[in-house]
Amino acid sequence: MAHDDLTEAAIQAGIASFEATFGRVPDNFRLLAEHAPGAFAGYGLMRSAIMRDRDAGGALDLKTKELIFALLDTLIGQTAGAKNHAAAAVKLGLTLPELAEGLVQVVMAGGITTWNTTGADVMRHCAGIAAEQP
Structure with a gap:
C-alpha cells in the first residue's frame, strides 16, 4: 500500500524516535506500522515530538x-x-x-x-x- 508523503514522513519520524531512544522499533509497533501505517504515523509524530531532550527543544529532560x-x-x-x-x-x-x-x-x-x-x-x-x- 502506498503512503502519501506526509504519512511516510511521519512513519520515518516515529521509526527514528524509537531508534534514538530504544535502539530499535519494538515488535508491537512494527506490527502497527505494517498493518495500520496511518495510526503508526500519528503515534510516531506524537512520540517524536515528546521524546526530545532539552537540547532538542524538549521542556523536560x-x-x-x-x-x-x-x-x-x-x-x-x-x-x-x-x-x-x-x-x-x-x-x-x-x-x-x-x-x-x-x-x-x-x-x-x-x-x-x-x-x-x-x-x-x-x-x-x-x-x-x-x-x-x-
Whole structure:
C-alpha cells in the first residue's frame, strides 16, 4: 500500500524516535506500522515530538520523560513498557532510590497491586542493569 508523503514522513519520524531512544522499533509497533501505517504515523509524530531532550527543544529532560512513562506504564500494568522505559531512564542517570521513590508514588495512587503486578519487576530489572554499570 502506498503512503502519501506526509504519512511516510511521519512513519520515518516515529521509526527514528524509537531508534534514538530504544535502539530499535519494538515488535508491537512494527506490527502497527505494517498493518495500520496511518495510526503508526500519528503515534510516531506524537512520540517524536515528546521524546526530545532539552537540547532538542524538549521542556523536560529525556531521563525524566522516561521515568514518567515507566511510572505510567506501571500504573496501568504494562510491565514490558515500564521495564523498557525505566531501563532507559537508568541508562540516562536515574538512580535506584529515585526509581523506588517514583514507584512508591504509583503504589500510593494505584494501590499495592501496581507493585505486585509490575513495580517489583521494574525495580528488579533496573537493579540488575545498575549492577552491570561501571
